[in-house]
Amino acid sequence: MAALKGPGAAETHDGSKLRIGIIHARWNTTIIQALVEGTKKSLKAQGVKEENIVVESVPGAYELPLSVQRFYAASQVQGATSAVAGGVASMASGIGDLLGGSASQTDLQGSLQPKEPEKPTGDTALKHAFDAIIAIGVLIKGETMHFEYIADAVSHGLMRVQLDLGIPVIFGLLTVLNEGQGLARAGLQGGTGAEAKGHNHGEDWGNAAVELGVKRRAWTEGKLAS
Numbered sequence: 001m002a003a004l005k006g007p008g009a010a011e012t013h014d015g016s017k018l019r020i021g022i023i024h025a026r027w028n029t030t031i032i033q034a035l036v037e038g039t040k041k042s043l044k045a046q047g048v049k050e051e052n053i054v055v056e057s058v059p060g061a062y063e064l065p066l067s068v069q070r071f072y073a074a075s076q077v078q079g080a081t082s083a084v085a086g087g088v089a090s091m092a093s094g095i096g097d098l099l100g101g102s103a104s105q106t107d108l109q110g111s112l113q114p115k116e117p118e119k120p121t122g123d124t125a126l127k128h129a130f131d132a133i134i135a136i137g138v139l140i141k142g143e144t145m146h147f148e149y150i151a152d153a154v155s156h157g158l159m160r161v162q163l164d165l166g167i168p169v170i171f172g173l174l175t176v177l178n179e180g181q182g183l184a185r186a187g188l189q190g191g192t193g194a195e196a197k198g199h200n201h202g203e204d205w206g207n208a209a210v211e212l213g214v215k216r217r218a219w220t221e222g223k224l225a226s
């Protein structure tokens with residue numbers, strides 16, 4: 001029987017055209033590393049290419065909301081710059097055709113000949129703004145009130161950034177009462193080797209990023225599931 005509690009079966013989507021950002025805190029590194037690995041594993045299983053997963057880190061969870069906002073802005077700048085550079089390059093090659101693409105400077109015939117189809121370069125790295133960002137952090141409750149304040153601020157901050165930007169910001173923040181709970185949710189219950197057990201929640205976050213990235217694109221184009 002399927003489990004009553006939990007995310008249900010993940011939908012399958014083609015992530016091969018997506019560019020995904022992962023931004024993670026460094027506090028509680030062992031758990032964080034496993035979560036980041038689990039996230040990347042499921043992104044790749046849904047077709048996202050390694051070169052289209054961009055990973056950045058920040059000191060702690062409190063830094064995540066602002067960093068997500070700025071990280072996305074940086075990807076937008078990259079996207080705009082590469083579009084301009086691509087346009088200038090194709091203009092330049094057109095001018096090159098007119099000036100020197102033929103045997104003689106006065107013979108423009110060469111530039112009018114049909115061109116060889118462009119060979120694929122093998123470069124599959126996308127440069128457009130991120131389709132989704134996954135924010136990952138692990139807050140472990142201590143003796144003071146820090147846990148409550150940070151958890152509340154980060155949760156609200158990530159939701160606000162997501163709605164302000166209009167892009168999916170996947171909530172990869174574990175708010176656990178002790179290390180054991182954190183290890184279990186990173187698939188590290190009982191150890192970090194082959195004996196490790198537990199569900200790695202990073203895998204769900206990768207799936208959510210691909211699903212939302214694909215659906216947001218479709219919605220942007222006015223396409224709805226039938």
Ligand code: RBF
Pocket residue numbers: 025026027028059060061062063137138139140141142144146147150
């Ligand atoms: N950051 C985390 O990502 N996880 C934590 O469990 C965590 N616990 C903290 C506990 C205390 C007492 C303090 C002062 C900070 C903690 N931080 C934690 C760091 C916090 O998110 C942030 O990086 C720093 O407060 C600097 O802005």
